[in-house]
Amino acid sequence: MFDNLSGRLAEAARSLTGKGRLTESNIKDTLRQVRLALLEADVALPVVKTFIERIREQAVGEVVGRSLTPGQELVKIIHAELVTLLGSETAPLDLRAQPPVVLFLAGLQGAGKTTTAAKLARRLIEKDKKRVAMVSVDVHRPAAILQLQTLAGEVGANFIESQSSEDPRAIVDRALDESRRTHVDVLLVDTAGRLHVDDDMMNEVVAVHERAKPHETFFVIDSMAGQDAVNSARVFNERLPLTGVILTKTDGDAKGGVALSVSEVTGKPIRFIGVGEKTDALEVFHPDRMASRILGMGDVLSLVEEIEGKVDREQASKLAGKLKKGKGFDLADLRDQLQQMMNMGGMAALLDKLPIPGSVNTAALKGGADEKQLKRQVAIINSMTPGERRFPKTINGSRKRRIASGCGLQVQDVNRLLKQHQQMEKMMKKMSRGGMQKMMRGMGG
Numbered sequence: 316m317f318d319n320l321s322g323r324l325a326e327a328a329r330s331l332t333g334k335g336r337l338t339e340s341n342i343k344d345t346l347r348q349v350r351l352a353l354l355e356a357d358v359a360l361p362v363v364k365t366f367i368e369r370i371r372e373q374a375v376g377e378v379v380g381r382s383l384t385p386g387q388e389l390v391k392i393i394h395a396e397l398v399t400l401l402g403s404e405t406a407p408l409d410l411r412a413q414p415p416v417v418l419f420l421a422g423l424q425g426a427g428k429t430t431t432a433a434k435l436a437r438r439l440i441e442k443d444k445k446r447v448a449m450v451s452v453d454v455h456r457p458a459a460i461l462q463l464q465t466l467a468g469e470v471g472a473n474f475i476e477s478q479s480s481e482d483p484r485a486i487v488d489r490a491l492d493e494s495r496r497t498h499v500d501v502l503l504v505d506t507a508g509r510l511h512v513d514d515d516m517m518n519e520v521v522a523v524h525e526r527a528k529p530h531e532t533f534f535v536i537d538s539m540a541g542q543d544a545v546n547s548a549r550v551f552n553e554r555l556p557l558t559g560v561i562l563t564k565t566d567g568d569a570k571g572g573v574a575l576s577v578s579e580v581t582g583k584p585i586r587f588i589g590v591g592e593k594t595d596a597l598e599v600f601h602p603d604r605m606a607s608r609i610l611g612m613g614d615v616l617s618l619v620e621e622i623e624g625k626v627d628r629e630q631a632s633k634l635a636g637k638l639k640k641g642k643g644f645d646l647a648d649l650r651d652q653l654q655q656m657m658n659m660g661g662m663a664a665l666l667d668k669l670p671i672p673g674s675v676n677t678a679a680l681k682g683g684a685d686e687k688q689l690k691r692q693v694a695i696i697n698s699m700t701p702g703e704r705r706f707p708k709t710i711n712g713s714r715k716r717r718i719a720s721g722c723g724l725q726v727q728d729v730n731r732l733l734k735q736h737q738q739m740e741k742m743m744k745k746m747s748r749g750g751m752q753k754m755m756r757g758m759g760g
């Protein structure tokens with residue numbers, strides 16, 4: 316998300332290079348560029364207008380400090396305004412109410428409600444150690460109920476059954492009773508969505524909401540859906556007392572307009588973002604980090620948190636110990652590394668969070684090590700014998716052919732992987748012998 320916008324904003328800031336201070340006239344052009352960049356990213360027009368106005372007010376007359384260039388000064392102001400636009404603060408889930416705490420998900424069909432319900436359930440079960448139940452009141456689409464059932468099973472939540480023949484309000488009453496009886500801490504209510512806002516749907520969702528009396532009412536919105544989605548957010552916000560927004564599919568190539576408009580349009584904070592299809596791909600939303608990401612300043616904090624949570628420390632120290640003893644980095648070790656990268660969402664997810672200037676094109680890098688690619692590399696290693704993994708040098712032509720056909724790939728794919736392993740092995744050797752410094756020197760020379 317935001318790839319294009321980041322580049323355009325960086326360009327706009329660069330146009331101020333060489334100016335001594337920010338003045339009405341020298342920022343005029345720059346602000347026009349910022350305005351265009353935002354409109355192209357599909358940010359709602361009224362949002363763009365107020366945003367630009369706020370920046371103009373602050374920028375003009377700003378005495379540029381000695382440590383900052385005017386371009387940097389403007390970036391600083393834009394950053395602060397982006398944070399305001401994105402809702403300023405992070406609001407955690409409030410789970411202190413008398414159980415069952417009810418979380419309610421509303422939104423259009425396809426926005427990602429059911430998937431998000433499963434992600435929230437998983438988070439509550441794994442992180443907060445809560446007993447979670449899930450219910451669907453989508454009596455119009457039996458497939459939606461089934462989908463929720465499957466996901467509930469996957470994440471270990473209780474699934475409360477519902478039938479297409481039932482009144483959605485009766486389902487809610489039953490779900491509340493059952494949750495109380497079985498001492499459930501949190502009940503997640505997944506609602507019906509249509510492709511467009513219509514009165515019947517709105518009336519139904521409002522009626523269900525009144526019965527459920529939820530503690531949190533989330534509007535789930537697809538970041539790829541553009542202006543229409545923002546308009547639907549406005550309608551839902553008028554009919555339901557929303558407590559927050561959950562923005563899905565931020566891992567895709569959305570332009571960013573929905574993310575930047577929805578909070579301002581509804582006056583409600585974005586609370587979580589969906590960063591993938593799997594049930595662990597949900598992050599707490601941090602406006603400041605997202606603003607940094609938009610400006611190409613990277614989101615190193617999120618990255619660090621993610622690595623802390625996902626890197627297998629035991630495995631890492633085992634590898635370190637092995638290298639210290641001079642035992643070398645074999646293909647089984649490479650497989651562990653690739654699997655860890657997959658856990659972190661692949662190279663694309665990592666690159667999005669690193670402070671890479673918007674002008675740098677990371678597409679090639681992302682393409683080279685996406686999840687599919689990582690999976691193929693792991694498949695190649697899986698197709699080897701333990702001996703081959705331990706002693707890659709024994710892999711001759713006929714072994715390569717066997718390995719390739721074992722995983723349905725070409726010999727050249729096997730060659731590429733072996734080459735990659737050799738390079739990493741070299742790097743690891745340097746690291747274990749001379750430590751970091753030597754490696755850095757090696758990379759420089």
Ligand code: GDP
Nearest residue numbers: 424425426427428429430563564589590591592
């Ligand atoms: P619902 O109709 O609102 O319940 O939407 P679903 O939960 O069925 O999701 C619709 C589609 O969006 C599914 O294919 C999901 O896998 C996908 N999806 C949901 N959230 C995300 C996300 O954060 N990232 C990606 N890439 N896909 C998502």
